[in-house]
Structure formats: C-alpha cells, structure tokens
Amino acid sequence: MTAATAALRPTTAAIDLAALRHNLFQVRRLAGSRDVIAVVKADAYGHGAVAISRALTAEGVTRFGVALVEEARALREAGIRGELLVLGGFTADQASEMIDLGLTATVFHLAHAAALSEAARRAGRVVPVHAKIDTGMGRLGFQVDEAPEAIANLARLAGLRLDGVMTHFADADLADPAFAREQMARFDRVIAVLAARGIAVGLRHAANSAAVMAVSRDGVAGLEAALYDAVRPGIMLYGCRPGPSVGPAVDLRPVLSLTTRIGLLKRVPSGTPISYGRTFVTRRPSLIAILPIGYADGYPRALSNVGAVVVRGRRAPVTGRVCMDLTMADVTDVPGVSEGDDVAVIGTQGDTSISAEDAAAAAGTIAYELLCGIGPRVPRRYLDREA
Numbered sequence: 040m041t042a043a044t045a046a047l048r049p050t051t052a053a054i055d056l057a058a059l060r061h062n063l064f065q066v067r068r069l070a071g072s073r074d075v076i077a078v079v080k081a082d083a084y085g086h087g088a089v090a091i092s093r094a095l096t097a098e099g100v101t102r103f104g105v106a107l108v109e110e111a112r113a114l115r116e117a118g119i120r121g122e123l124l125v126l127g128g129f130t131a132d133q134a135s136e137m138i139d140l141g142l143t144a145t146v147f148h149l150a151h152a153a154a155l156s157e158a159a160r161r162a163g164r165v166v167p168v169h170a171k172i173d174t175g176m177g178r179l180g181f182q183v184d185e186a187p188e189a190i191a192n193l194a195r196l197a198g199l200r201l202d203g204v205m206t207h208f209a210d211a212d213l214a215d216p217a218f219a220r221e222q223m224a225r226f227d228r229v230i231a232v233l234a235a236r237g238i239a240v241g242l243r244h245a246a247n248s249a250a251v252m253a254v255s256r257d258g259v260a261g262l263e264a265a266l267y268d269a270v271r272p273g274i275m276l277y278g279c280r281p282g283p284s285v286g287p288a289v290d291l292r293p294v295l296s297l298t299t300r301i302g303l304l305k306r307v308p309s310g311t312p313i314s315y316g317r318t319f320v321t322r323r324p325s326l327i328a329i330l331p332i333g334y335a336d337g338y339p340r341a342l343s344n345v346g347a348v349v350v351r352g353r354r355a356p357v358t359g360r361v362c363m364d365l366t367m368a369d370v371t372d373v374p375g376v377s378e379g380d381d382v383a384v385i386g387t388q389g390d391t392s393i394s395a396e397d398a399a400a401a402a403g404t405i406a407y408e409l410l411c412g413i414g415p416r417v418p419r420r421y422l423d424r425e426a
C-alpha cells in the first residue's frame with residue numbers, strides 16, 4: 040500500500056508504542072534481571088515487526104524471536120542488529136542464508152544442524168544455536184529421551200556454538216500449573232544429564248507470556264522457576280492476556296486499535312434483509328451503518344451477527360454476514376450517528392471498549408489469531424505519545 044492510498048483508507052490500525060513500552064516494563068517487573076527474547080514473529084502479531092523491533096531495541100531489548108528465516112531477513116534489511124532467534128527452525132537449503140544474515144538457529148533436527156555446520160565451516164564462521172527440547176508440547180524439539188545424546192552430538196559439530204537450550208509450555212495459561220511443572224522437571228532432567236557430561240548449555244529459556252504472568256498469581260504458587268535465564272514473551276508485549284484467567288493483577292495496555300469510519304448510513308423499514316444469505320432481517324425500522332472493513336482486512340467472518348463495534352461511545356451489533364470488504368452494524372440506538380463517524384472495531388470510545396480478546400472470543404478464536412490476521416491492506420499508524 041502506498042502512502043497516498045493509505046492516507047485515503049478510513050480503516051486503519053493504530054499501534055501505540057507507549058503502550059508497548061508499558062507492557063515491556065511489566066515483563067521486566069516480573070522477570071527481574073533475566074534477558075527478554077521479544078517474540079516478533081508473524082509481523083509482531085500483526086503490529087509490524089520492523090517498527091516494534093525498533094521500538095524495543097530503543098528500550099534495550101537485544102534478542103528477538105521470529106518464526107521464519109524470511110521474517111529475520113526483513114528485520115535485518117530494516118537494520119535490526121540484535122540477536123534473531125529463528126524459532127521455527129530452518130531447512131538444510133536455508134543454512135547459508137542463516138549464516139549470511141547472522142541469525143541464531145533453533146535446532147531440533149540433527150541433519151539440518153549438520154548442514155548448518157558444513158555451511159559454517161565453508162564460510163569460516165561460528166553460528167550460535169539453541170537446542171529445542173520437546174517436554175510436552177508435542178511439536179518442535181528433541182524428544183526428552185533422545186535429547187541428551189542429540190544435544191551432545193550437536194555440541195560437537197564444527198562451526199556451531201551451543202548458546203542455549205529451550206522448551207515451550209503447552210498450557211501455562213491454565214490455573215493449575217501441574218503440567219507446566221512436569222515440563223520443567225523434564226527440561227531440568229535433560230539439562231542435568233548434559234551438565235553431568237560436562238556440556239555447558241548456555242541460556243536456558245522456556246517462559247511464554249502465560250508463564251511470565253503466572254509469576255504474579257495472587258495466592259497461587261506461581262511458576263517462578265520457569266523464568267530460567269531468559270523469557271520469551273509475545274502476546275503480553277502487545278497488551279493481551281494469553282488466556283482469560285492469566286495474571287489478572289498484571290496491568291497490560293492494548294497496543295493495537297482498529298478503527299474505521301461509517302461509509303454509508305441506510306434507513307430501512309422493518310423486514311429488510313441485510314447482507315449475504317439474509318441471515319439478519321430487521322425487526323424494526325432501522326439505521327444500518329455500512330463499514331469499509333471485511334474479512335479481507337482480518338475482521339473475522341465468524342463475527343457475522345455476533346460481533347459489535349463502538350460508535351459515539353455505544354455498542355452497535357454487527358448485523359448479517361461480514362463480507363470481504365464490508366461489514367454492517369445496527370446503529371439505530373446511537374443518537375446523532377452520522378456518515379463519517381469514527382468506529383472502534385477493536386478499541387475504546389468513551390467508556391466503551393471492545394478488546395481483541397472480546398472480539399476473538401465472540402468469533403470463537405483467540406486474540407493471537409485475530410491480531411495476526413489483520414491484513415496487509417490495513418495501514419498501520421504508529422503513535423508515540425508518552426505513557
């Protein structure tokens with residue numbers, strides 16, 4: 040999107056960098072002196088990875104987590120010089136690019152590590168690697184029983200330097216931390232076996248936002264030990280909770296708000312069908328606002344007839360199906376409503392808010408998916424007022 044077209048689009052996502060700094064402060068308050076690996080994958084959960092990484096760099100963050108080599112490349116091209124840990128791994132044919140870009144590898148596949156070692160040797164470079172251990176997520180990582188041997192082999196590969204070991208929690212957002220503790224016990228056992236073999240594992244890290252915020256649980260034994268040497272928060276940096284029961288006492292500020300303007304107001308009689316499938320039919324003479332936002336912008340179609348937006352400080356229900364580019368809302372009960380009025384799709388007007396968590400719950404999903412889904416055709420506007 041060019042600057043000219045962006046300026047014309049009434050649908051924009053405002054990104055509040057002061058709120059980001061506030062949330063980083065909360066991470067640091069809970070994590071103490073531990074390192075922060077800021078998770079900026081998926082374009083920083085839809086917030087814009089370059090701008091977010093720049094803002095965090097200015098606050099002293101030196102480590103970032105991305106999912107893909109391509110994401111790391113975009114950050115390097117934008118001048119981000121911090122450590123970029125590629126959480127999703129790499130394929131053998133990406134080994135040279137990993138080295139050229141000066142990336143830090145997450146390793147859970149010995150054949151890929153061997154390719155990286157070979158590329159490092161050819162380039163005369165030493166590549167930092169973190170070994171990932173699957174302690175119960177059932178996703179990436181060496182299985183616990185094979186991990187000590189695999190990591191010992193990894194540590195012997197020429198051109199690689201074992202800088203860290205990591206694992207990932209499956210359900211640290213639950214009120215009951217039993218399985219997270221079991222995962223920690225498995226992680227600790229692998230580290231102990233490696234230590235007994237004289238292998239220094241470097242930075243140990245596991246904590247996502249849920250584990251960081253669990254430290255604050257009032258009256259419940261938290262997961263302090265899960266903080267290890269570094270934490271890997273994502274969603275809490277963006278001001279959302281990883282789950283409804285997590286960290287009620289942690290003061291987070293939403294970083295993103297999604298706004299649009301009423302494009303057209305239609306006064307229609309009772310009995311008028313609205314949108315595809317005629318799933319909504321007015322039951323009274325109604326005023327319907329047509330909003331220039333749709334599922335191609337990342338406003339979920341699942342919000343058809345169940346979502347709401349805020350106009351003039353009042354909630355207005357989404358009526359009928361969300362379309363690709365347009366959404367309709369019933370604004371009959373909004374006094375003084377006019378074409379061109381600002382609409383908070385995610386955000387606050389006056390005393391009325393719709394959070395990403397609320398909208399996601401109404402759509403049957405999570406704030407993560409909603410935020411990541413806000414599409415590239417929605418211009419991001421960066422605000423930097425002081426907190």
Ligand SMILES: Cc1ncc(COP(=O)(O)O)c(C=O)c1O
Pocket residue numbers: 078104126207246247248249271272273274275281
């Ligand atoms: C490996 C890894 N670490 C950390 C995170 C950050 O998680 P959260 O956004 O819940 O803090 C993620 C996100 O999915 C991840 O995949």
